[in-house]
Amino acid sequence: MVPFLWWASPLTAQSFSAEICTWKDDRPAAVSITFDDASYTQYEYAYPILSKYHFKATFSLVGEWTKEEASYSAEPGMFQIKKMGWPQIRRLHQDGHEIASHGYRHQRYDRHLPIDTLAAQMKKNKTLIERHTGAPCYTIHYPYSFAWDETASAAQKAGFWFGRTGDDTDNSATPSNLWMLKSRAILNDTIPDLSAFKEWLEQARGKWLILMYHHLFPKGSKEMHILEYHKVRNTYSLYPETFDKQMQMLAQTGYWVAPIKTVGKYIIERQHTRLRTYRCIGRFIIKLKTDLGNEYDEPLTLRVKVPWPQVSVKINGKENVYANTQGTLLLEALPGSKIVIKKQ
Numbered sequence: 001m002v003p004f005l006w007w008a009s010p011l012t013a014q015s016f017s018a019e020i021c022t023w024k025d026d027r028p029a030a031v032s033i034t035f036d037d038a039s040y041t042q043y044e045y046a047y048p049i050l051s052k053y054h055f056k057a058t059f060s061l062v063g064e065w066t067k068e069e070a071s072y073s074a075e076p077g078m079f080q081i082k083k084m085g086w087p088q089i090r091r092l093h094q095d096g097h098e099i100a101s102h103g104y105r106h107q108r109y110d111r112h113l114p115i116d117t118l119a120a121q122m123k124k125n126k127t128l129i130e131r132h133t134g135a136p137c138y139t140i141h142y143p144y145s146f147a148w149d150e151t152a153s154a155a156q157k158a159g160f161w162f163g164r165t166g167d168d169t170d171n172s173a174t175p176s177n178l179w180m181l182k183s184r185a186i187l188n189d190t191i192p193d194l195s196a197f198k199e200w201l202e203q204a205r206g207k208w209l210i211l212m213y214h215h216l217f218p219k220g221s222k223e224m225h226i227l228e229y230h231k232v233r234n235t236y237s238l239y240p241e242t243f244d245k246q247m248q249m250l251a252q253t254g255y256w257v258a259p260i261k262t263v264g265k266y267i268i269e270r271q272h273t274r275l276r277t278y279r280c281i282g283r284f285i286i287k288l289k290t291d292l293g294n295e296y297d298e299p300l301t302l303r304v305k306v307p308w309p310q311v312s313v314k315i316n317g318k319e320n321v322y323a324n325t326q327g328t329l330l331l332e333a334l335p336g337s338k339i340v341i342k343k344q
Contacts, residue, residue, distance in 0.1 A: 021301040027256035030208045033057040040082040045216040045240040058259040060141040063104035063125040098259035100139035101125040108146040118154035138261040152179035162264045171208040183210040189238040265298040273335045282343040290335035299332040310344040
């Protein structure tokens with residue numbers, strides 16, 4: 001018995017294809033919403049707004065500011081702001097948000113220190129977060145976005161997979177250094193204004209946009225009053241209503257919105273996975289070959305073209321039937337998977 005009868009005609013070759021989409025669900029861009037300092041207003045105002053739009057974000061915390069309960073803290077000479085405690089951090093983690101490091105102390109890493117010393121400093125907060133959440137900490141937001149080549153090397157040595165800086169621009173779909181990711185900072189309630197924010201979103205098409213937020217303070221709050229009284233221009237604070245409008249604009253783009261660790265893992269998997277395809281009568285087989293380990297658990301989206309109007313799709317033994325009226329399927333599978341598509 002011959003198990004496979006291979007088709008070799010040009011028409012058949014054109015009718016079958018498979019490729020990994022640049023972004024999940026074949027979305028036109030990726031966006032990560034990130035927060036620094038773990039201020040309580042992020043939990044109080046940003047968290048419900050994110051839930052409203054079904055977005056997951058990356059929240060970074062400073063180790064020495066994070067206590068068993070929410071508490072007030074600040075750098076020397078600055079007014080104190082209420083910070084989240086571990087109960088709020090754990091709630092965010094349990095709801096699918098990423099918890100990242102913002103340094104054990106909120107101060108720039110000393111560029112004159114050896115890489116091993118820097119790595120040890122970074123690892124202290126990583127270990128603290130992992131102990132309190134029970135999950136790996138993948139991402140570091142460098143304090144003040146201050147980083148250089150040795151900082152990236154130290155972050156990698158400390159066990160982080162991703163590092164976020166500033167630079168006020170986007171990342172390509174294949175960043176050259178995942179420990180030096182660029183971001184755009186929201187400086188105050190009007191910088192960017194909604195028109196500029198819309199331009200950021202339009203320019204991000206095909207790329208990875210990382211947004212950097214800090215505090216959300218309501219109008220008339222004592223925090224906004226203090227900032228206005230001292231004529232602080234870059235307050236790194238905005239009104240919850242403004243944040244809601246920005247998230248609404250983001251939702252309308254159709255972009256993929258996910259934490260840094262999720263987008264980052266997808267990129268690594270895409271770069272380290274190769275498709276092997278096999279065609280036979282009534283069957284199309286795809287194998288996702290990879291050299292990655294099991295810790296890479298973000299499903300990849302495949303764009304698959306087959307000429308059959310109805311198919312059954314078996315991925316690692318689990319089978320479903322799909323209508324294929326457009327001739328193209330979007331399928332999700334982990335690296336290392338085997339997909340068998342059969343004509344119905």
